[in-house]
Amino acid sequence: MNPQVEILADLPALVDRALELVLEKLQSAISTHNIATIALAGGSTPKPLYEKLAQQNLPWDKLHIFWGDERYVAPEHPDSNQRMARLAWLDKVPIPAENIHPMPTDDADPAIAAQKHEADLQAFFNSKPGEFPAFDVILLGIGDDAHTASLFPHTPALQVRDRLITIGNKDGNPRITFTAPLINAAHTVIFMVAGANKYNALTQIFADEADETTYPSRLIKPQGELWWLLDQSTNFTK
Numbered sequence: 001m002n003p004q005v006e007i008l009a010d011l012p013a014l015v016d017r018a019l020e021l022v023l024e025k026l027q028s029a030i031s032t033h034n035i036a037t038i039a040l041a042g043g044s045t046p047k048p049l050y051e052k053l054a055q056q057n058l059p060w061d062k063l064h065i066f067w068g069d070e071r072y073v074a075p076e077h078p079d080s081n082q083r084m085a086r087l088a089w090l091d092k093v094p095i096p097a098e099n100i101h102p103m104p105t106d107d108a109d110p111a112i113a114a115q116k117h118e119a120d121l122q123a124f125f126n127s128k129p130g131e132f133p134a135f136d137v138i139l140l141g142i143g144d145d146a147h148t149a150s151l152f153p154h155t156p157a158l159q160v161r162d163r164l165i166t167i168g169n170k171d172g173n174p175r176i177t178f179t180a181p182l183i184n185a186a187h188t189v190i191f192m193v194a195g196a197n198k199y200n201a202l203t204q205i206f207a208d209e210a211d212e213t214t215y216p217s218r219l220i221k222p223q224g225e226l227w228w229l230l231d232q233s234t235n236f237t238k
Contacts, residue, residue: 003226005238011194014231015048018192021227022049022137023056025188029136030062039066039178041139041149042081045192049139050089060095064124068138069150069168069177070103072110080105103165103176110167110174117176118165132164132185134224140183140191146201146215148191150177153214180219187224191217194231202236 008014022038029036040046071079082102090100101120107113125133140148150168151157157177160166164182168175183189193202204215212218220226230236 003228005228005230007230007232007234007237009232011045011048011231011233014045014192014194014229015052017229018046018049018139018190019052021188021190021229022053022139023058025137026058026063029187030059035062035064036137037064037066037135038137039068039135039139039186040081040085041068041141041192042071042084043141045141045194046139047084047088049192050085054089054092058093060093061099063095063099065090065095065100066121066135067103068140068183069175070105072105072113072174072176074105075102105176110176114163114165114167114176118163121164130162132182135186136188138178138183138186138189138222140189140217140220142191142193142198142201142205142217144197144201146205146217148217148220149183150175151180151216151219153216158213158216158219180216183220184222186222188227189220189222189225190227190229191220192229193234196233196235198230198234199236202230202234206236206238 026036067081070081073079075082103117104113127133142148155169157166157168160179163179166179168177204210205217
């Protein structure tokens with residue numbers, strides 16, 4: 001499926017459109033399967049989306065929250081993606097604690113933590129080794145280096161094809177991340193991208209030819225829908 005690219009007037013308009021899409025996909029999943037799964041992104045761009053989701057009246061007991069990647073820090077650390085989402089959204093709604101599935105960061109060895117989280121995902125989705133479960137929604141952003149989740153340029157995580165979860169690496173600091181095949185199994189992937197600093201990355205991501213190991217967001221080609229929501233400040237046109 002070709003990506004659906006929408007260029008919104010500004011960040012508030014981008015957030016409103018993302019909210020509309022996310023609610024549509026979650027409500028559709030709940031009406032069909034009586035459950036919905038969403039994997040969250042970190043960074044500043046999706047935070048206002050989470051704040052708006054906190055104001056919604058959703059069947060919280062049917063919604064399950066995951067993260068597409070996490071810095072290897074304690075949950076209360078200021079850099080924690082989990083902490084940001086909890087403060088902006090999850091701590092403000094009556095979602096059952098067991099419906100929140102953070103990536104573990106408490107093991108001395110991040111590889112062990114990644115294996116634990118993969119096992120947790122397989123148990124939740126009742127999937128077998130080698131199978132990639134399909135999230136209803138995965139939210140993503142990009143860096144100005146075209147990374148997404150914790151899939152950074154020229155790192156071993158980009159080559160992982162047989163795991164759900166692996167170790168990302170940013171300047172020598174480990175992270176836990178979804179693999180590209182797990183992201184690509186999703187029913188809907190939504191990129192939220194704002195800022196002029198993303199222009200060069202977007203140009204390479206959408207180029208007819210470019211190296212996926214240099215521009216990792218090019219690896220994201222989901223079996224379901226792919227949405228790119230951009231604001232005009234990116235100066236990108238497709």
